Amino acid sequence: MIRxxxxxxxxxxxxxxxxxxxxxxxxxxxxxxxxxLSNDTYPYMFVDEQGRPDGLLVDYWREIARQxxxxxxxxxxEWPETVALLNAGKVDLHGGMAYTEQRAKDYNLYxxxxxxxxxxxxxxxxxxxxxxQNLMPFAIGVVENSSHVATLNQRLPGALLRQYQTVTQMYxxxxxxxxxxxxxxxxxxxxxxxYQDLNxxxxxxxxxxxxxxxxxxxxxxxxxxxxRLESYAAxxxxxxxxxxxxxxLGFKVDNDDTLxxxxxxxxxxFMDVSSQGEATGLLVDxxxxxxxxxxxxxxxxxxxxxxxxxxxxxQRIDAHIGFPDIENMSPQLIKAYHLxxxxxxxxxxxxxxxxxxxxxxxxxIGIFNNANYLPELQRQYPGATFKRYPSLESLTQASIDGxxxxxxxxxxxxxxxxxxxxxxSDFDVMPASRIFAPLYAFTHIENTELAEKIREGFNQFSLxxxxxxxxxxxxxxxxxxxxxxxxxxxxxxxxxxxxxxHTPLRVxxxxxxxxxxxxxxxxxxxxxxxxxxxxxxxRLNIQFELQPYDEFEQILIDLEQRxxxxxxxxxPLAEREAYARFTEPFWSVKWAVISHINSENVTxxxxxxxxxxxxxxxxxxxxxxxxxxxxxxVITISDLQDGLRLLQANRVDYVLDSVEAGSRALKRSxxxxxxxxLIDDLPDYPSLVAVRSDYQPLVAxxxxxxxxxxxxxxxxxxxxxxxxEITQGIDRKRVYQIVWQVVAVTLVLIAVFIVWNLFLRRExxxxxxxxxxxxxxxxxxxxxxxxxxxxxxxxxDQALEQHSRHNEILAVLFxxxxxFKEVNDIHGHDAGDExxxxxxxxxxxxxxxxxxxxxFGGDEFVILLTALLHRDxxxxxxxxxxxxxxxxxxxxxxEVQVGASIGIAIYPHDATNSSALLKQADKQMYLAKQQGKxxxxxxxxxxx
Numbered sequence: 028m029i030r031x032x033x034x035x036x037x038x039x040x041x042x043x044x045x046x047x048x049x050x051x052x053x054x055x056x057x058x059x060x061x062x063x064l065s066n067d068t069y070p071y072m073f074v075d076e077q078g079r080p081d082g083l084l085v086d087y088w089r090e091i092a093r094q095x096x097x098x099x100x101x102x103x104x105e106w107p108e109t110v111a112l113l114n115a116g117k118v119d120l121h122g123g124m125a126y127t128e129q130r131a132k133d134y135n136l137y138x139x140x141x142x143x144x145x146x147x148x149x150x151x152x153x154x155x156x157x158x159x160q161n162l163m164p165f166a167i168g169v170v171e172n173s174s175h176v177a178t179l180n181q182r183l184p185g186a187l188l189r190q191y192q193t194v195t196q197m198y199x200x201x202x203x204x205x206x207x208x209x210x211x212x213x214x215x216x217x218x219x220x221x222y223q224d225l226n227x228x229x230x231x232x233x234x235x236x237x238x239x240x241x242x243x244x245x246x247x248x249x250x251x252x253x254x255r256l257e258s259y260a261a262x263x264x265x266x267x268x269x270x271x272x273x274x275x276l277g278f279k280v281d282n283d284d285t286l287x288x289x290x291x292x293x294x295x296x297f298m299d300v301s302s303q304g305e306a307t308g309l310l311v312d313x314x315x316x317x318x319x320x321x322x323x324x325x326x327x328x329x330x331x332x333x334x335x336x337x338x339x340x341x342q343r344i345d346a347h348i349g350f351p352d353i354e355n356m357s358p359q360l361i362k363a364y365h366l367x368x369x370x371x372x373x374x375x376x377x378x379x380x381x382x383x384x385x386x387x388x389x390x391x392i393g394i395f396n397n398a399n400y401l402p403e404l405q406r407q408y409p410g411a412t413f414k415r416y417p418s419l420e421s422l423t424q425a426s427i428d429g430x431x432x433x434x435x436x437x438x439x440x441x442x443x444x445x446x447x448x449x450x451x452s453d454f455d456v457m458p459a460s461r462i463f464a465p466l467y468a469f470t471h472i473e474n475t476e477l478a479e480k481i482r483e484g485f486n487q488f489s490l491x492x493x494x495x496x497x498x499x500x501x502x503x504x505x506x507x508x509x510x511x512x513x514x515x516x517x518x519x520x521x522x523x524x525x526x527x528x529h530t531p532l533r534v535x536x537x538x539x540x541x542x543x544x545x546x547x548x549x550x551x552x553x554x555x556x557x558x559x560x561x562x563x564x565x566r567l568n569i570q571f572e573l574q575p576y577d578e579f580e581q582i583l584i585d586l587e588q589r590x591x592x593x594x595x596x597x598x599p600l601a602e603r604e605a606y607a608r609f610t611e612p613f614w615s616v617k618w619a620v621i622s623h624i625n626s627e628n629v630t631x632x633x634x635x636x637x638x639x640x641x642x643x644x645x646x647x648x649x650x651x652x653x654x655x656x657x658x659x660x661v662i663t664i665s666d667l668q669d670g671l672r673l674l675q676a677n678r679v680d681y682v683l684d685s686v687e688a689g690s691r692a693l694k695r696s697x698x699x700x701x702x703x704x705l706i707d708d709l710p711d712y713p714s715l716v717a718v719r720s721d722y723q724p725l726v727a728x729x730x731x732x733x734x735x736x737x738x739x740x741x742x743x744x745x746x747x748x749x750x751x752e753i754t755q756g757i758d759r760k761r762v763y764q765i766v767w768q769v770v771a772v773t774l775v776l777i778a779v780f781i782v783w784n785l786f787l788r789r790e791x792x793x794x795x796x797x798x799x800x801x802x803x804x805x806x807x808x809x810x811x812x813x814x815x816x817x818x819x820x821x822x823x824d825q826a827l828e829q830h831s832r833h834n835e836i837l838a839v840l841f842x843x844x845x846x847f848k849e850v851n852d853i854h855g856h857d858a859g860d861e862x863x864x865x866x867x868x869x870x871x872x873x874x875x876x877x878x879x880x881x882x883f884g885g886d887e888f889v890i891l892l893t894a895l896l897h898r899d900x901x902x903x904x905x906x907x908x909x910x911x912x913x914x915x916x917x918x919x920x921x922e923v924q925v926g927a928s929i930g931i932a933i934y935p936h937d938a939t940n941s942s943a944l945l946k947q948a949d950k951q952m953y954l955a956k957q958q959g960k961x962x963x964x965x966x967x968x969x970x971x
Contacts, residue, residue, distance in 0.1 A: 059098040060252075062088055062122040063112045066103040067194050069216035070275040071143065071242075072123055074103050076218075083275035084123040087139065090267060091259050105193065107172045113245060119252060125174040126241040134245035135253050137260050140268055141242045143212055145175055146234040150207045151227075154448065155420055159183050159235055168197040168209030175210035178238050198225055210237060213276060230300065232292040232331045269342075277343035285324040286477075288314060289335035289347040295443045296500040297369065297466075298348060300329045309500040310349040310367060310466070313485075316492065319942055321484040332397060336360065342471050346481065349466040351399035363470045363478035364485050365727060368463040368517050370506045371400060372456045374441060375433035376426055384408070384433075384457055393422045393434030400464040403520060404435060407462075419444045423454070433457065437464070438506045463508065463517040486611035486730055490737050512735035516566045518728065525724045531570040532725070533591040534560060535582035538575040539666055542687055542748040543596060543614075543714075546575050555687070556595035558744050559613060563732040579645045589719050593729075597717035598647045608726050612713030613733045618648070619689045619703045620681040621674065629681070629704045632656050638680040641670035648683070648710065655709065667692050674701070687748065808882040810860055811867040819881035819889055823941040826893050830934060837893045837934045838901035841948035842870075842908070844886040845926035845960045854920060861918050862925070869916070873907045889945070898933050898965075905929045905963040912961075926961035928952050937966055 064072040064084060072082040080101040092099040102109070102118050113121045113134070125143075126136060147167060149156050156162060159182060167183075169175045171190040179186055189206065191197040198219050200206050215226055244260070246253050277287070290298050290306055298308040306327035318325045328335070328344050338344045340359045349366050373384050373392075381390075389410040394401060396415045404413060414431060416422045419441065422434040438456070445451040468485075470478045493509040501507050508517065518526070536556060538546045544556045552573045560571050574591060576582045585591045587606040599609045620629050620640075629635065636658045642649045644663035652661050662679055664670045670682035671692060682689075689703045716733075718725050806818035814822065823839065830837050844866070851859035863886065870880045870888060879891040892901055908927060915922040930951030932938060937947045947966070955964040 063109040063118040136243040145237040287344040362467040390432040393431040607717040614714040814881040840890040847886040928955040929963035
């Protein structure tokens with residue numbers, strides 16, 4: 028019995044020992060690790076508005092605790108107190124501190140594998156502060172006991188440092204004007220009450236890098252946790268660390284789908300920020316138009332060039348709006364789109380002895396660090412020595428000191444910056460060869476989908492849109508890029524080299540597809556494609572070899588086998604993407620049917636049901652027509668003439684082809700009894716240029732050329748090749764021909780002609796009425812008759828253009844009904860419609876005739892108020908509307924009471940384009956709802 032009890036005791040003891048060992052090995056869930064962290068070091072460690080620990084390091088230690096399955100308790104305190112807690116043994120470790128040699132002696136330090144940066148934030152008014160040494164005349168704010176103190180004493184000995192107990196105290200002093208510079212980490216804390224004002228006065232792009240800080244956690248020297256914690260830190264994956272960095276060190280916006288776009292400041296008129304912190308410039312406007320065309324929300328992140336690219340490398344932003352392709356560009360970045368090219372010129376001191384800059388020049392010339400046009404300069408001035416400088420300030424100073432004879436810089440940027448530096452009267456531009464240096468939109472190498480989306484979006488731009496934006500920012504024709512596209516398109520050095528290595532380019536042309544492509548009676552290639560290619564050849568300095576084919580299938584085979592280099596008219600089918608790349612569309616196919624003159628009228632695709640339709644077999648529509656029009660019988664033909672013969676023999680009911688091809692066919696004398704009718708609701712298949720798949724650079728080159736062909740030129744080409752008239756009924760030309768052929772036979776046919784002519788007039792009038800009705804329906808709300816969203820945007824855009832010229836104010840009011848849903852639910856949809864009609868009349872009665880009320884959708888309305896004398900005028904109209912809605916509305920079934928929440932956006936104070944104004948007004952409307960409904964809301968700064 029005693030032996031049995033002894034064995035049982037031994038087993039229990041072994042079990043307890045094993046359990047305890049296991050718990051210690053895992054730092055078991057019944058034990059808690061105490062971690063000291065600073066309560067005000069954003070974004071690494073801080074206490075949020077609810078008093079809870081938050082930040083990158085908080086997430087880091089929570090992840091370790093989750094992986095290793097132990098409890099964790101954060102002890103949050105002021106920075107000096109956290110160190111005191113560690114020294115007193117009241118916590119197990121300090122969760123995050125900067126590595127210093129002294130701390131390495133006091134504690135065991137373990138690398139967190141995240142590098143942070145300390146910086147000196149500089150006030151925006153200090154224009155010539157580029158280095159730490161430039162800060163010697165100024166006091167620099169620091170938090171006491173922070174690593175910034177030792178770093179500044181080492182890197183800037185003798186500097187005046189003002190120490191503060193907390194970050195908030197330092198920020199307060201900076202806003203009070205007592206500090207022009209202060210040391211901080213990567214970001215200013217958005218938790219600071221006056222963060223926006225602080226961020227505007229000490230913008231991110233003005234910060235000077237102080238040092239890279241190795242982030243570590245500290246453990247007492249004699250702690251039994253040392254080995255265990257070291258292994259825990261080593262187990263945290265690189266993917267987890269990257270995710271934490273993107274979350275806390277990236278740039279945050281309200282909408283997760285918003286693209287964050289890097290912007291390099293001090294590059295006006297291309298890109299900069301206003302004194303209010305708003306992004307401005309030519310490239311900014313181009314991207315805003317891209318945002319409208321793609322429906323993608325964007326936000327600009329201003330920064331200096333180096334930090335902006337570093338943020339893109341770390342994927343803290345999504346793209347950079349425009350940067351040169353420099354030699355030391357990170358391999359993690361790719362060029363998504365050649366967005367613009369700027370002209371450079373040579374600047375010298377006005378009292379300089381240099382009178383000319385030619386190939387014999389042998390002095391020193393300055394260029395920017397990021398200048399990517401050095402090879403071109405070296406070719407033009409082989410005897411010169413080129414020296415790189417980081418900024419315009421350093422270039423001008425080097426010129427004044429005699430280190431360089433002058434410098435090359437972007438003309439429009441240099442002119443603006445020289446004026447800001449009060450040096451415009453000291454420098455002038457020397458006549459020299461202008462060089463156009465390209466700027467590219469950059470994305471991360473892993474974000475190929477975004478790169479493709481960027482290309483597709485910018486390829487939607489017309490040349491007219493590009494020129495209009497450029498004229499707003501660049502007034503000199505010599506410095507313009509887009510304005511000269513119609514004469515000669517500036518290509519990048521890489522593009523010119525590529526063309527030189529691949530010329531001539533072989534083009535496949537179909538020989539029997541007039542008027543688009545055909546071989547004329549003299550054996551020459553003619554048609555629309557030939558004219559387009561001729562323009563491209565001149566503007567891009569390309570040599571094309573046109574190779575006619577009788578069969579389109581053979582063209583595609585030769586393109587796939589690379590016996591030719593491109594095809595002029597192709598639809599981008601999925602199966603062709605294996606061997607071809609496609610340009611942006613250069614022509615759109617509009618569809619029409621050819622039929623006997625006495626056939627039924629065709630107004631839509633549905634009229635073709637059960638009909639026999641002849642269509643060219645290579646058209647994409649030939650395959651998909653049965654899906655679009657159920658019951659149609661498709662008969663494929665080899666060319667249009669085959670289809671017309673089938674029509675004359677009554678073997679088909681209609682021939683379906685492009686408007687262009689059909690119009691040419693109807694000019695033939697034997698087609699006098701035929702007519703053509705346009706069908707608007709069939710898919711519009713664009714024509715593109717297909718390029719062999721290994722010639723990808725050619726796509727971007729051709730896109731530049733295609734974009735240079737403006738509407739005027741396209742119209743001229745159209746009129747040259749398409750002299751025709753489409754009818755919906757009887758064609759006037761055909762009637763005249765018939766009448767004049769028989770007029771000598773009998774006078775009776777004259778009466779017939781009159782009858783037919785009257786009938787024709789009736790048809791024309793009906794068509795005009797239908798077109799007018801369609802235009803009205805497309806731009807007005809069906810129920811209320813008010814302008815719809817499309818017409819509203821058009822009117823806002825027109826008003827913005829007028830108001831920007833006259834420096835006037837306009838307002839957009841976004842109105843959402845309060846109580847509409849209750850009326851709809853209780854009384855039915857008919858009552859809701861009646862209420863909306865009644866409300867439309869009330870709103871129109873509250874505005875002037877020059878203003879606009881539009882139904883935006885559902886129970887939302889938008890009001891455009893133009894030519895305001897003061898922003899308060901918009902509030903007066905809002906109050907008037909609320910007063911009117913405060914009275915019961917009499918409807919057919921009785922009285923109802925509704926209210927409204929109104930958001931107001933003001934141009935130019937809130938935004939400068941229609942989309943942004945509507946977005947701001949919508950945002951203010953929701954604020955009005957949150958404030959209790961039946962009211963209106965402005966942005967706070969408008970009346971501050």
